[in-house]
Amino acid sequence: MIADVSILADHYCAILDLGEVEVRLEVVTTNSCRKWHADYVKARLITTYVGSGTQWLTQADADRVKGGEEPQWINSMSPGDVGMFKGKLATDTPAIHRSPPIAGTGEKRLLLVLNPPEQG
Numbered sequence: 001m002i003a004d005v006s007i008l009a010d011h012y013c014a015i016l017d018l019g020e021v022e023v024r025l026e027v028v029t030t031n032s033c034r035k036w037h038a039d040y041v042k043a044r045l046i047t048t049y050v051g052s053g054t055q056w057l058t059q060a061d062a063d064r065v066k067g068g069e070e071p072q073w074i075n076s077m078s079p080g081d082v083g084m085f086k087g088k089l090a091t092d093t094p095a096i097h098r099s100p101p102i103a104g105t106g107e108k109r110l111l112l113v114l115n116p117p118e119q120g
Helices: 002-016 059-066
Strands: 022-028 043-050 082-086 109-115
Touching: 002 022, 002 043, 002 082, 002 109
Parallel strands: none
Antiparallel strands: 022 109, 043 082, 043 109
């Protein structure tokens, strides 16, 4: 797993021309990030090693959600899939996504998130 995270971090840094990366590896057992949203970053890399993968919308369904409607189709990443989600700092049409709702199911997810380092 360490090798995989390292390879993903190297690719992420190369794509975004970064010298360092913020790594978050966590076990998720709740409906964290359950609402459809876009991240306030240039881009975020997400992969789920165990459990249900991140859900995302096409632009047409993102527009429906923005207008207060339900999406017609929810896309889901599978365990091991790697998603590079453009954020609000990169585009006017960022990737709209959410964590899958798992509260009360007993499901656990092992989630890796890579972000640009905080500029604090």
